[in-house]
Amino acid sequence: MVDQANKLREMVRNIQQKERVSIQHQLKVLSVVSGKGGVGKTNISVNLAIALQQLGKRVLVLDADIGMNNANIIMGVEATKTLLDLLQDDLSLKDIIVKGPNGVDLISGGADLFYLEKLNENQQEEIIQSLDDLQEYDILIIDNGAGISKHSLTFSILADEVILVTTPEPTAIADAYRVLKAISIYELKSKVKVVINQIHDIQAGEEAYNKLLRTSEQFLKIELEKLGFVFNDIRVNKAIMDQSPIIIKDPKAMASINISQIGTAILGDKEYRYNVSNLKQFKNRLIKLFG
Ligand SMILES: Nc1ncnc2c1ncn2[C@@H]1O[C@H](COP(=O)(O)OP(=O)(O)O)[C@@H](O)[C@H]1O
Ligand SMILES: [Mg+2]
Numbered sequence: 001m002v003d004q005a006n007k008l009r010e011m012v013r014n015i016q017q018k019e020r021v022s023i024q025h026q027l028k029v030l031s032v033v034s035g036k037g038g039v040g041k042t043n044i045s046v047n048l049a050i051a052l053q054q055l056g057k058r059v060l061v062l063d064a065d066i067g068m069n070n071a072n073i074i075m076g077v078e079a080t081k082t083l084l085d086l087l088q089d090d091l092s093l094k095d096i097i098v099k100g101p102n103g104v105d106l107i108s109g110g111a112d113l114f115y116l117e118k119l120n121e122n123q124q125e126e127i128i129q130s131l132d133d134l135q136e137y138d139i140l141i142i143d144n145g146a147g148i149s150k151h152s153l154t155f156s157i158l159a160d161e162v163i164l165v166t167t168p169e170p171t172a173i174a175d176a177y178r179v180l181k182a183i184s185i186y187e188l189k190s191k192v193k194v195v196i197n198q199i200h201d202i203q204a205g206e207e208a209y210n211k212l213l214r215t216s217e218q219f220l221k222i223e224l225e226k227l228g229f230v231f232n233d234i235r236v237n238k239a240i241m242d243q244s245p246i247i248i249k250d251p252k253a254m255a256s257i258n259i260s261q262i263g264t265a266i267l268g269d270k271e272y273r274y275n276v277s278n279l280k281q282f283k284n285r286l287i288k289l290f291g
Contacts, residue, residue, distance in 0.1 A: 026138070027278070028275075030162075035147060036171060036175040040167070040198060045061055046071055051247055052263045053102055059105070059138065066109070073243060076100075076244055086126070093130040105137075158285050161275060167199075184221050195227050196209055
């Protein structure tokens, strides 16, 4: 009898311990946004995920570009299941995650993200519970659609950090500024990290960044941080054509080196440890969003 009671107590202790571990699990959520489309968000999200994985982190990518989800194409994997399957077929998050290159995993949100706001309480509960599977990861990268959509702003609220991608083109900079303005007006984040992609020389990158910085300093209440530059590199296009992420296909290419440096900069940030949530906090933010 005593033996059995002891066993039971141990079992309860184990379960409690497991629950504590899961809710305390630290997950860094990065939301990648842009004003203009086609500036390189998906290519950077996927390759950055691999770079971070190579630096020892376990990384999951959420493709949240409604209607134009293509992270799977750049990763060279087929994503057949989406978030909606999780509810309809009673699957867990693990079941809809696709194994990508170099151990980087992918969830395809796709058009199903539209339904997320129409979920009933049970379904919301199911989604929130399924997030326990995120304890397998250290970093979640959300690859958003372009522009100021309700969804990209929502994901930026959920995220610990927002990474804004732009090219040096004046139109892209103007659109990037509009995103910063929305983030600032709605007070979604007090700080945004910026990547200037497809630069032809460092000077063009510096000028583009400074333009964004000056205008933001003048008109917005938001702090910018220069996260890095990525050179315009024909090998990016080649890698995309081959459906093989450039950082794997051509690690010595300039764009690969640049994206690796961005990975190092993210992990090297002295605020990294403070700017991270545990699963419980992440879940609570989602619960608040569900209202
Ligand atoms: N650093 C780069 N050098 C050259 N071409 C690039 C670079 N980054 C992106 N591209 C090109 O831009 C296109 C759009 O990139 P993508 O990541 O799909 O943008 P987004 O997700 O912002 O719409 C790619 O197909 C690729 O041809
Ligand atoms: Mg994209």
